[in-house]
Amino acid sequence: MKFSYAVPASLLAASILFTGCASNNTNGNTAQSTNGAGTNTATNAPAATADAAKTAEAADFTSAIEQYRTFVIEQCDLFVKETEKFTGAVKAGQIEEAKKLYAPTRMYYERIEPIAEALGDLDPHIDARENDVDPAEWRGFHKLEKALWEDKTTAGSEETADQLLKDAQLLRAKVETVEIDANLLVTGAVELLNEVSSSKVTGEEERYSHTDLYDFVANVEGAQKIYELLKPELAKKDAALEQTIGERFAALQAELAPFKSGDGYVSYQQLKEDEVRKLSQNLDALAEPLSNMGTILGV
Amino acid sequence: MNKHDKDKQPTPTTNSEPSQKLLDTKVSRRDMLRLTGATGLGLLLGGGAMGSLLSRGGTAAKAPVAPVQADSSIPFYANHQAGILTPAQNFLYFAAFDLTTTKLSDVKKLLQEWTTAAAALTTGRLVGNTNDSPNLPPSDTGEADGLTPSRCTLTFGVGPSFFDERFGLAGQRPSSLADLPPFVGDNLDPAWCGGDLCVQACADDLQVAFHAIRNLARIARGTAVLRWTQEGFQRTGEADPKNGTPRNLLGFKDGTGNPDVTDEAEMNKIVWQGSGDGPAWMNGGTYMAVRRVRFRIEVWDRSSLSDQEATFGRHRQSGAPIGARDEFDKLDLKAADASGKPLIPADSHSALAHGDGTVKMLRRSYSYSGGLNAKTGQLDAGLLFISFQRDLVKQFVTIQQRLSRNDRLNEYMVHVGSAVFACFPGVREGGFIGDTLLG
Numbered sequence: 001m002k003f004s005y006a007v008p009a010s011l012l013a014a015s016i017l018f019t020g021c022a023s024n025n026t027n028g029n030t031a032q033s034t035n036g037a038g039t040n041t042a043t044n045a046p047a048a049t050a051d052a053a054k055t056a057e058a059a060d061f062t063s064a065i066e067q068y069r070t071f072v073i074e075q076c077d078l079f080v081k082e083t084e085k086f087t088g089a090v091k092a093g094q095i096e097e098a099k100k101l102y103a104p105t106r107m108y109y110e111r112i113e114p115i116a117e118a119l120g121d122l123d124p125h126i127d128a129r130e131n132d133v134d135p136a137e138w139r140g141f142h143k144l145e146k147a148l149w150e151d152k153t154t155a156g157s158e159e160t161a162d163q164l165l166k167d168a169q170l171l172r173a174k175v176e177t178v179e180i181d182a183n184l185l186v187t188g189a190v191e192l193l194n195e196v197s198s199s200k201v202t203g204e205e206e207r208y209s210h211t212d213l214y215d216f217v218a219n220v221e222g223a224q225k226i227y228e229l230l231k232p233e234l235a236k237k238d239a240a241l242e243q244t245i246g247e248r249f250a251a252l253q254a255e256l257a258p259f260k261s262g263d264g265y266v267s268y269q270q271l272k273e274d275e276v277r278k279l280s281q282n283l284d285a286l287a288e289p290l291s292n293m294g295t296i297l298g299v
Numbered sequence: 300m301n302k303h304d305k306d307k308q309p310t311p312t313t314n315s316e317p318s319q320k321l322l323d324t325k326v327s328r329r330d331m332l333r334l335t336g337a338t339g340l341g342l343l344l345g346g347g348a349m350g351s352l353l354s355r356g357g358t359a360a361k362a363p364v365a366p367v368q369a370d371s372s373i374p375f376y377a378n379h380q381a382g383i384l385t386p387a388q389n390f391l392y393f394a395a396f397d398l399t400t401t402k403l404s405d406v407k408k409l410l411q412e413w414t415t416a417a418a419a420l421t422t423g424r425l426v427g428n429t430n431d432s433p434n435l436p437p438s439d440t441g442e443a444d445g446l447t448p449s450r451c452t453l454t455f456g457v458g459p460s461f462f463d464e465r466f467g468l469a470g471q472r473p474s475s476l477a478d479l480p481p482f483v484g485d486n487l488d489p490a491w492c493g494g495d496l497c498v499q500a501c502a503d504d505l506q507v508a509f510h511a512i513r514n515l516a517r518i519a520r521g522t523a524v525l526r527w528t529q530e531g532f533q534r535t536g537e538a539d540p541k542n543g544t545p546r547n548l549l550g551f552k553d554g555t556g557n558p559d560v561t562d563e564a565e566m567n568k569i570v571w572q573g574s575g576d577g578p579a580w581m582n583g584g585t586y587m588a589v590r591r592v593r594f595r596i597e598v599w600d601r602s603s604l605s606d607q608e609a610t611f612g613r614h615r616q617s618g619a620p621i622g623a624r625d626e627f628d629k630l631d632l633k634a635a636d637a638s639g640k641p642l643i644p645a646d647s648h649s650a651l652a653h654g655d656g657t658v659k660m661l662r663r664s665y666s667y668s669g670g671l672n673a674k675t676g677q678l679d680a681g682l683l684f685i686s687f688q689r690d691l692v693k694q695f696v697t698i699q700q701r702l703s704r705n706d707r708l709n710e711y712m713v714h715v716g717s718a719v720f721a722c723f724p725g726v727r728e729g730g731f732i733g734d735t736l737l738g
């Protein structure tokens with residue numbers, strides 16, 4: 001579990017809590033008095049910060065949070081629906097069909113990964129790679145990935161398929177109750193890009209199917225969604241930073257575009273070393289200013 | 300000079316003085332007292348005077364004097380960039396960058412931000428001013444927090460590729476700033492070559508040097524990316540209290556034949572571009588040649604002392620020219636034995652590099668160790684050769700052409716990396732790195 005503010009299971013039954021923005025507003029969010037007004041070298045966003053900070057009132061994230069929740073639920077609904085198809089194909093022994101459904105299905109999950117990670121064991125159950133967990137406990141997508149691409153059989157995978165669908169449904173149920181606050185949004189966006197840096201860029205995530213680019217793109221889309229929702233607040237607080245982030249998203253997308261193939265993406269194995277390096281550098285170029293979005297929370 | 304050795308002892312932290320922290324003061328009062336004690340009159344005399352006092356003894360004649368302040372910082376703002384005539388610090392962290400932007404305004408902004416950061420890094424202050432905000436990543440990465448400036452210098456330059464079609468600056472390229480011609484025996488790996496920009500970070504502490512490059516690379520994200528980096532070292536001041544000429548990894552004193560950096564006229568002749576030499580934006584700047592030279596260490600270790608000495612044309616122990624006694628005795632290429640054979644072989648490194656003595660350069664190299672070559676199991680170690688000169692073609696290329704054809708040393712080394720940079724003139728307070736070109 002990567003988020004310290006993950007809600008204990010016992011609390012999940014409670015109604016939706018928007019405590020995040022409230023607490024941010026009450027702890028004296030007087031951004032203009034802080035040194036955030038100075039130049040922030042790391043974001044390439046110097047002077048503009050000063051003016052923006054003066055206008056800072058307690059930011060209101062209610063609408064951004066609502067919209068994000070809607071997005072998460074939407075993605076979850078689709079995730080369950082597609083997982084049903086995917087696991088159905090596995091159980092029916094339709095290997096080719098299952099392989100086709102595998103990566104696109106995962107994208108719904110990858111877009112909202114930080115939320116899943118905030119929900120206890122769900123992430124390892126759904127998304128653990130082979131040596132992330134005790135072999136006896138390994139389950140989820142990557143176990144089926146291995147069966148499909150490496151073992152080339154679905155025999156014996158029925159139980160894993162059933163379990164995965166159940167986990168997906170559980171995620172959908174729990175997501176209703178997850179506490180979302182502005183802090184989760186800000187951290188979650190960076191978290192999504194960190195996911196890309198630490199496992200997708202290296203091609204370690206999809207070691208059998210080499211569909212890493214699907215995850216890569218989905219993580220970036222998930223981060224971009226959050227950025228879009230926070231953009232109005234960010235523009236008020238630090239217009240230059242908001243603009244830089246927007247430009248860097250565009251640059252990264254341009255870098256990813258040549259790897260599209262039909263509805264999906266080429267195998268990660270087709271990427272040359274310098275292409276991977278360039279993607280990775282573009283990602284870092286985006287993640288650096290993105291990690292300063294926390295400025296809207298008051299510094 | 301070795302007063303800095305004192306700086307390197309563990310520094311007692313002064314948590315009891317929060318006001319000092321606010322001021323970003325890196326030198327605690329206790330450090331000051333220690334330093335004063337250590338250097339006697341140092342503080343009273345001020346930086347410059349202390350520098351010259353300390354340069355006496357040992358190789359005083361050769362030891363260049365740079366104004367060093369009592370807090371072990373070397374002024375960043377000056378007529379010339381620091382890190383060129385500055386007596387070589389213990390460690391180097393060299394970084395070549397490639398620009399990823401195609402907008403000149405982005406480059407200018409980067410150099411402005413680097414200037415602000417460099418002024419902080421060379422005085423031991425934290426980079427940026429969001430270091431205490433719980434909701435933000437700290438603007439300084441923190442690993443040098445509480446360390447002294449450790450004589451950190453940051454030297455900036457631009458490579459020939461900076462003047463290609465991207466930024467419309469082709470007309471400003473100094474004529475000697477071009478990729479070096481191929482030399483006999485070159486075995487260059489593109490991974491160790493070139494760069495649009497360079498930063499040479501030197502400091503008496505490797506963590507301080509690393510911290511500088513890391514933070515500059517972080518600031519550059521989205522505008523420039525690292526192309527290659529190399530760590531370098533030489534014996535530390537602590538290990539050599541007499542401050543002799545450092546030895547390279549072949550065991551020979553390296554730097555003996557360097558010109559005297561305290562001789563201003565000589566430096567103007569050899570190192571600094573004067574007006575009329577090239578584009579005006581480089582007046583007061585200099586040109587840097589960098590070569591990553593891997594030693595065939597195992598082969599060298601099997602050669603006899605007399606072979607080794609004949610290779611360099613100098614005695615190993617003393618550093619003196621063959622046949623002479625003192626390290627700084629004149630390199631007399633006419634000296635011969637009874638049979639009329641030159642004492643210093645004509646194809647020795649010193650003889651060839653010296654030539655008729657009319658072409659000179661300022662060398663400021665560091666040893667490197669890059670671990671093991673996985674293929675051969677041999678050490679990947681050698682010299683990051685760095686030299687500064689007024690004209691790359693007339694000086695570096697001329698000498699390297701002589702060396703690459705005939706130098707005995709070639710048997711024991713191979714050039715694997717190469718880059719050249721135009722190092723800007725110094726920055727004045729209020730200005731920024733490269734403002735003579737982009738201001």
Ligand code: HEM
Pocket residue numbers: 547549551552553554555556557590592611613630648649652653654659660662682684695698699702712
């Ligand atoms: C990387 C391998 C090299 C090693 C190990 C090396 C080492 C040495 C040593 C031990 C000396 C004698 C001591 C001294 O005068 O400092 C010397 C002198 C010199 N070297 Fe090198 N060097 C290397 C490459 C080069 C290159 C590439 C150049 C220039 C193209 C160069 C130019 C010179 C010059 C100008 C001198 C002084 C000659 C004089 O006395 O006038 N060296 N070098």
